[in-house]
Amino acid sequence: MERTWRWFGKKDKITLAMLRQIGVEGIVTALHDVPLGEIWTREKIHDLKTYIESYGMRWSVVESLPVVESIKYAGPDRDEQIERYKVSLRNLSAEGIHTICYNFMPVLDWARTDLLHSNPNGSSNLYFNYAEFAYFDIYILQREGAREEWAKFRFPEGYGEGRDVLAEADAMAQNMTPEKDHQLVETIVIKTQGFVSGNFKEGDKEPIEKFRKFLDLYKGIDKAQLRANMKYFLEAIMPTCEECGMNMCVHPDDPPIEILGLPRIVRTEEDIQWMLDAVPNKHNGLTFCAGSLSAGAYNNVVDMARKFASRTHFVHLRSCHIFPNGDFTEASHLGGRADLIELARVFEQENPELPMRVDHGMTMLGDEDKGYNAGYSFLGRMFALGQVQGILATVDRELGIKYQQPGFFD
Ligand code: DNO
Numbered sequence: 386m387e388r389t390w391r392w393f394g395k396k397d398k399i400t401l402a403m404l405r406q407i408g409v410e411g412i413v414t415a416l417h418d419v420p421l422g423e424i425w426t427r428e429k430i431h432d433l434k435t436y437i438e439s440y441g442m443r444w445s446v447v448e449s450l451p452v453v454e455s456i457k458y459a460g461p462d463r464d465e466q467i468e469r470y471k472v473s474l475r476n477l478s479a480e481g482i483h484t485i486c487y488n489f490m491p492v493l494d495w496a497r498t499d500l501l502h503s504n505p506n507g508s509s510n511l512y513f514n515y516a517e518f519a520y521f522d523i524y525i526l527q528r529e530g531a532r533e534e535w536a537k538f539r540f541p542e543g544y545g546e547g548r549d550v551l552a553e554a555d556a557m558a559q560n561m562t563p564e565k566d567h568q569l570v571e572t573i574v575i576k577t578q579g580f581v582s583g584n585f586k587e588g589d590k591e592p593i594e595k596f597r598k599f600l601d602l603y604k605g606i607d608k609a610q611l612r613a614n615m616k617y618f619l620e621a622i623m624p625t626c627e628e629c630g631m632n633m634c635v636h637p638d639d640p641p642i643e644i645l646g647l648p649r650i651v652r653t654e655e656d657i658q659w660m661l662d663a664v665p666n667k668h669n670g671l672t673f674c675a676g677s678l679s680a681g682a683y684n685n686v687v688d689m690a691r692k693f694a695s696r697t698h699f700v701h702l703r704s705c706h707i708f709p710n711g712d713f714t715e716a717s718h719l720g721g722r723a724d725l726i727e728l729a730r731v732f733e734q735e736n737p738e739l740p741m742r743v744d745h746g747m748t749m750l751g752d753e754d755k756g757y758n759a760g761y762s763f764l765g766r767m768f769a770l771g772q773v774q775g776i777l778a779t780v781d782r783e784l785g786i787k788y789q790q791p792g793f794f795d
Pocket of ligand 1: 448494495760
């Protein structure tokens with residue numbers, strides 16, 4: 386697979402010169418300064434692409450060309466937004482970029498409750514605690530119906546036995562302070578969302594008010610309706626994708642659970658099968674995010690990779706550990722539920738050209754003071770990339786695939 390890295394543009398503290406030294410061949414990025422819903426112009430795309438190429442790498446994948454909410458909930462300007470999306474696709478293709486990662490999650494792009502959860506070795510990882518999330522939902526967001534939903538919440542079989550998430554959230558409420566509430570809002574709404582070109586930004590004055598307005602847009606939209614809206618979007622853009630050789634690859638919901646009363650439709654094997662069958666065109670594909678999928682106890686990630694490899698256009702290598710109580714954290718890239726070694730075999734066999742990036746890494750050895758985006762450390766991700774490069778070198782030898790690491794004499 387092509388060794389790529391998610392880079393956040395010219396303002397990223399991690400520079401392209403650094404990435405070139407660690408075996409990165411391709412860059413995964415977006416026009417982060419273009420406001421949501423605006424057309425990506427050819428000039429801006431060209432400028433960034435040329436900059437990347439000046440460092441001896443290429444712009445391999447766009448992550449993300451965001452799908453605005455009104456396409457997801459079918460707002461009045463949906464068709465106009467889809468037309469704009471198509472223009473951006475044509476402009477990207479004209480500049481030689483042919484892989485687009487996007488998501489179809491309503492409101493929230495991805496969710497964690499702790500961005501610096503300690504590992505036994507002193508480093509830290511991202512973490513999701515169900516009770517903290519329930520507390521946010523019931524006590525901070527004060528979402529109508531949240532208490533009743535959490536009262537009915539059950540973990541997948543084998544996890545969280547005897548755990549009462551609602552009781553834990555109520556107990557937390559006894560000890561929370563405005564500072565702790567603020568911290569949780571920063572984590573769930575700002576720090577995880579602010580840098581992914583989504584709905585929330587660093588410096589948003591009233592994020593909770595804004596959040597509630599977004600939730601209101603989805604009143605009455607259930608799973609079937611969201612699926613219909615996704616199908617509508619994909620059918621509308623497929624002719625453009627065919628015309629300009631564009632591969633669309635949806636990112637699975639992260640975590641792959643239903644949250645905040647919102648429908649989520651890219652969580653499980655059945656969901657992905659539905660999405661691929663609904664629009665049976667090879668340009669309608671998947672970002673195989675092993676990390677997101679492995680946070681769902683019902684997902685057998687290796688089986689899913691075998692099943693969906695031929696419609697996978699982009700791979701995220703990461704792995705999760707689910708604790709017996711149901712909470713999850715991000716595991717080592719050599720451990721956890723995802724089995725990255727076997728995934729590397731599956732995808733190398735399918736297509737050694739497939740772009741792959743290591744996803745989130747540990748925060749380690751001083752990463753924490755550098756102001757990196759949550760989950761996107763430098764040393765932690767570099768460590769993970771080193772591990773994955775080792776896995777790929779071994780698998781390539783097994784499969785007889787020749788690979789020359791760029792930037793070395795040998
Ligand atoms: C988080 C990322 C997501 C992902 C988008 C794709 O770390 O995996 O923000 O890029 O959901 O649209």
